Amino acid sequence: MFNSTLTEDEAILCPADGAIMITASHLPYNRNGFKFFTSDGGLGKNDIKDILERAASIYSNFLAKGYSVKASESVKKVDYMAVYTSDLVKAVRKAAGNIEKPLEGFHIVVDAGNGAGGFFAAKVLEPLGAITSGSQFLEPDGMFPNHIPNPEDKAAMKAITQAVLDNKANLGIIFDTDVDRSAAVDSTGRELNRNRLIALMSAIVLEEHPGTTIVTDSVTSDGLTSFIEKKLGGKHHRFKRGYKNVIDEAIRLNSIGEESHLAIETSGHGALKENHWLDDGAYLMVKLLNKLASARASGKGVGSKVLTDLVEGLEEPAIAVELRLKINQNHPDLKGRSFREYGEAVLQHLGNSIASNPKLQKATVNYEGVRVSGFGGWFLLRLSLHDPVLPLNIEAPSHEDAVKLGLEVSAAVKEFQALDTSALDKFVQP
Ligand SMILES: O=P(O)(O)OC[C@H]1O[C@H](O)[C@H](O)[C@@H](O)[C@@H]1O
Numbered sequence: 294m295f296n297s298t299l300t301e302d303e304a305i306l307c308p309a310d311g312a313i314m315i316t317a318s319h320l321p322y323n324r325n326g327f328k329f330f331t332s333d334g335g336l337g338k339n340d341i342k343d344i345l346e347r348a349a350s351i352y353s354n355f356l357a358k359g360y361s362v363k364a365s366e367s368v369k370k371v372d373y374m375a376v377y378t379s380d381l382v383k384a385v386r387k388a389a390g391n392i393e394k395p396l397e398g399f400h401i402v403v404d405a406g407n408g409a410g411g412f413f414a415a416k417v418l419e420p421l422g423a424i425t426s427g428s429q430f431l432e433p434d435g436m437f438p439n440h441i442p443n444p445e446d447k448a449a450m451k452a453i454t455q456a457v458l459d460n461k462a463n464l465g466i467i468f469d470t471d472v473d474r475s476a477a478v479d480s481t482g483r484e485l486n487r488n489r490l491i492a493l494m495s496a497i498v499l500e501e502h503p504g505t506t507i508v509t510d511s512v513t514s515d516g517l518t519s520f521i522e523k524k525l526g527g528k529h530h531r532f533k534r535g536y537k538n539v540i541d542e543a544i545r546l547n548s549i550g551e552e553s554h555l556a557i558e559t560s561g562h563g564a565l566k567e568n569h570w571l572d573d574g575a576y577l578m579v580k581l582l583n584k585l586a587s588a589r590a591s592g593k594g595v596g597s598k599v600l601t602d603l604v605e606g607l608e609e610p611a612i613a614v615e616l617r618l619k620i621n622q623n624h625p626d627l628k629g630r631s632f633r634e635y636g637e638a639v640l641q642h643l644g645n646s647i648a649s650n651p652k653l654q655k656a657t658v659n660y661e662g663v664r665v666s667g668f669g670g671w672f673l674l675r676l677s678l679h680d681p682v683l684p685l686n687i688e689a690p691s692h693e694d695a696v697k698l699g700l701e702v703s704a705a706v707k708e709f710q711a712l713d714t715s716a717l718d719k720f721v722q723p
Pocket residue numbers: 534535536537558560562676677678679680684
């Protein structure tokens with residue numbers, strides 16, 4: 294959608310002044326919304342609110358004057374997808390030294406989760422020579438009958454991993470509904486999502502731009518920081534959760550002279566400076582394909598091992614969990630406060646109680662919530678971007694250590710009666 298605001302080709306009515314996408318993204322079918330794009334990228338909350346208010350007033354004036362709406366008369370259809378996908382295909386061919394079918398014989402399965410990403414198999418991979426049999430859930434179905442289309446979701450990752458193993462494929466690729474999140478699976482069934490996908494993309498981007506800053510969301514692991522900084526020689530800037538937050542932060546860093554080429558979240562949203570800072574999941578996967586294609590063309594390796602080798606040395610915790618603690622908005626303990634104010638009060642209290650705890654150290658640089666190290670691991674409690682929820686991420690070298698961290702949180706928040714800690718209580722149970 295966004296690219297149509299940049300493409301210059303009158304035959305297909307481009308560049309468009311703006312583009313709108315109707316999508317629920319990775320969320321359930323009943324949470325659809327609009328995403329708006331101009332040539333400057335995706336619009337933020339304030340602009341969207343302004344557009345909707347103006348549209349509502351134009352529409353009611355229109356109706357008040359007695360006009361009937363016949364939009365269809367001025368609608369022209371163009372096949373923009375053909376242009377978009379051919380650009381992706383060209384990118385991989387170029388990376389391999391202009392070979393027509395640089396993925397000839399590679400078996401790559403796609404799981405589109407019944408979202409919009411099914412095109413990737415027939416329109417991108419096949420023209421490059423890849424075999425795509427065994428690809429699944431390519432037909433759009435807004436009820437998502439097979440699994441939630443979200444590369445952070447365990448069931449979704451299990452589905453694509455199984456498809457890779459069943460088909461003895463070289464690689465698996467998975468998208469969320471509107472293809473702004475993506476992830477991969479190597480031929481052995483190793484998931485390349487979350488911190489691993491960030492590590493992999495960082496390795497690729499840092500080869501192209503040595504020393505650059507990688508902006509990530511707040512729930513990234515400590516192991517990722519040492520991988521980016523010690524192994525790859527880059528700088529890890531752990532910012533806030535939210536794709537728009539990480540993208541805007543990377544743009545801000547560049548504007549003050551700190552070079553950054555990649556903004557990426559554990560959710561699978563990733564945006565590159567070279568791609569106009571758009572979180573395009575298909576483009577992210579094309580960067581992996583470029584690597585596969587160029588490694589094969591230069592005789593440096595064949596298959597997904599080329600990718601897996603790039604994340605060699607990434608330290609991963611034995612335990613990594615996310616527990617989502619709900620705020621009951623109808624509880625009297627809110628005392629007229631919004632759930633956000635209540636959540637902030639929980640975080641404030643947690644922060645204070647950590648300060649006097651010798652077993653725990655609060656992160657000195659932190660942009661969101663309360664991030665704390667201890668027992669060989671860390672936890673982060675923060676407010677959800679959208680929901681009345683405090684997500685708690687814990688990573689630790691053992692279940693025992695993770696429980697110790699959980700117990701510290703549990704003790705600190707126990708007086709907040711509107712906070713539903715049942716997920717945490719269950720986790721810390723002996
Ligand atoms: O704060 P949470 O509830 O965990 O949600 C965080 C997520 O919200 C949305 O889905 C955004 O698109 C993501 O960029 C973000 O990571």
